[in-house]
Amino acid sequence: MNVTTANNTNLKGSLLASGQYDKNGNFIDNENLNLKTKTLTFSNSTDSSYSSNNSFNVGTNIGFSKGAKDSKPNNTDTKINSTNLAFSNSLGYQRNKTLATLGKGNIDIQDKESSDDITSLNRDTNNISKTMINMNYGVDVDATLDHRLLTKEGQKQIAEDFVKTQMITNTIGQIVTNATVGVKDFFNEVEKLNTTYETIKSKIAQDETLSKLLNSPTYTDEQKNAILNNLTQEVMIQLGYNPVTTKLIATTETGRDGEQVKGYYSLKTNSSFVNDLYNSNNYELITTSATEAQRAMDAQDGSTFNQSQEYRDDRAKYSQDFGTNVADYTNFALGYTGQGLLSTATNSLTNTNQVTSTPSVFNSKTANNNIEFAWLSKEEGDNWGVQGAVIGGGIEFLAQTVPAIAKQYYQNGASLTNIDYWQILKDVDYTDVGAMATVGAATPVELGAINSAKNIKKSWDSYKKYDNLADKTTKNLNKKARFENKANDNRNTIVKEVGIQGSIFYGKQKLQEINDVNKGNE
Incomplete structure (x- = not known):
């Protein structure tokens, strides 16, 4: 394309180039522009656009019970379940710049000193427009009022709906993360949770x-x-x-x-x-x-x-x-x-x-x-x-030591109902009871029982010591009787403190049966 201008060529937000548009509307510069002009000036152009939109909508959902004979809104068997409010207000502003653009080819400017500096002139024929500002402001409100919110009973129903909806999400979570549950189990699992909830509620x-x-x-x-x-x-x-x-x-x-x-x-x-x-x-x-x-x-x-x-x-x-x-x-x-x-x-x-x-x-x-x-x-x-x-040490002492001994008795052939639980006390190693009793998890009742049990052991050992002495003097017999009484006192203290009928921990024997146990087997 040949262009000759005797004086000035002015490009204002326009394109001067040699080429054609393809089927998609894109300009293809063939770079065959021949421009001869005395001077060349150019400037960009700007354009602005505004847009606004407002809308308002109200909708009502009406439910009809099975007993309704018709669907008239004033029928006594109808009920407004929800109301929907939709409001939209938007404002848009856009400002664009169209660049003065000169295509490629032979450019002959005779008076360059009186012309604009073409080094700042856009030569890219595929990029002749730029967006400087593009702003959109708006408010969109889409709200649904569930009328159940207006009553306490309705609020309970909504809360229950959330619980039942969570049954579905929980089941999906199981299917995704747990190898023991598959997609085929989905409906059964949801029904299982629903039955469980309804059973508990009832x-x-x-x-x-x-x-x-x-x-x-x-x-x-x-x-x-x-x-x-x-x-x-x-x-x-x-x-x-x-x-x-x-x-x-x-x-x-x-x-x-x-x-x-x-x-x-x-x-x-x-x-x-x-x-x-x-x-x-x-x-x-x-x-x-x-x-x-x-x-x-x-x-x-x-x-x-x-x-x-x-x-x-x-x-x-x-x-x-x-x-x-x-x-x-x-x-x-x-x-x-x-x-x-x-x-x-x-x-x-x-x-x-x-x-x-x-x-x-x-x-x-x-x-x-x-x-x-x-x-x-x-x-x-x-x-x-x-x-x-x-x-805690005290609890562990009671919960671990005694059942272990009882288990050993059972494995050795004793009947669970006939195990002498007082004898178990004498098989316990009380060496660390004092240290255990200082642990903070121990309760006052527990500490009292532990200490009483410890004293039973001491008293019974002393009783046997004096019972085995060959010298059956009055002094020794009195000491033997004193330690026997201490053992019995501590035993009765335990029974009173823990409030159980029978043995200190696991016995089924009644208190009277314990008191009647032969002292030598005690």
Whole structure:
């Protein structure tokens, strides 16, 4: 393209080049521009644009019950469920610059001194426009008012909807992260959680006594057993399984893989165990009880807990998640039915301010559960292990030393109902009792019992010393009688302090039977 100008050529926000546009509208410079001009001047041009938009919308969702005969808005069986409000207000401003552009080719400027400096002239024919400002301001409101928010009952229903929605997200999480749950299990898993929640809500609504226990931090071991069994047994029934008994223990006896146990399920006895040493409140008691209930359901589905360690770990996580769900549903159901919330106040053997009048380690029923747990083959089941567990010295002394000796008695052929628990006291090594008694986790009742037990040992050793003397003088006989009386006094102190009928820790014998035991066997 040839362009000749006798005087001045002025480019103002325009393109002067030789070429053509392709089918997409892009200019292709063929670099064949021949420009001859006396002078060349140029300048860029700018343009601005404004835009604005406003909108407003209101919508109402009306529901009709099955009993409605027509769909007229004023029908008594209709109800406005929600109102939707949508409002939009936007403002836009854009400022563009169009560059003066000269294509490539032969450029002949005769009077360069009177011309603009073409070194600042745009020569890129594909980039002739630049956006300097592009701003958009706006407000968008899209709100839906759920009319259930306007009533307390409606607010409860909304909260329950959130709980049930979470059942879906929890199930998706299980499918994604847990090898023991697959996509094919999705609907069954959601239905399982829904049935569990509805069962718990119904049970709590109907059982006022249980509800009071659940939101109270003060209870006995018998009440703890009620907490452990009432909910989980009903859930198992509604899920189509045979309920199992959950037993409270308080022990440092290890479970499978040598772990301290928070909970354990036994295939041999088809029963679960929850350890009071490692479950400090209602929430944890229910979580652990439901975890072991899930293990019991797995057993009824055919599991023998002999899968690979990886599978066992995944299934343990699944069981613990189920336990957490049960505890969460219990907490929500209490609030939903207007009966408070699940207590998280500490009430276990690890609490220095033990509120139960009879701590679990001294409770005869719990103690017998300890013995049952002690002689179980732990490989015939599985447990929720506790890593790095630390128990106070006094509790550990009572919970670990005595059941170990009782277990040895049992293995040697003794009947559990006939073990002489007072004799067990004499087999205990009391060397470190003084040091153990200084540990902060020990309760006053526990310390009193430990010291009394220690004194029984001392008194009985002294009694035997003087009983074996050949010199049966009055002085020696009096000392023998004095040490015998001290042993009996300390024994009675223990029985009084711990409030149990029978032996100091695990006995089933009545107090009178203990007093009638032959002194030589005592």
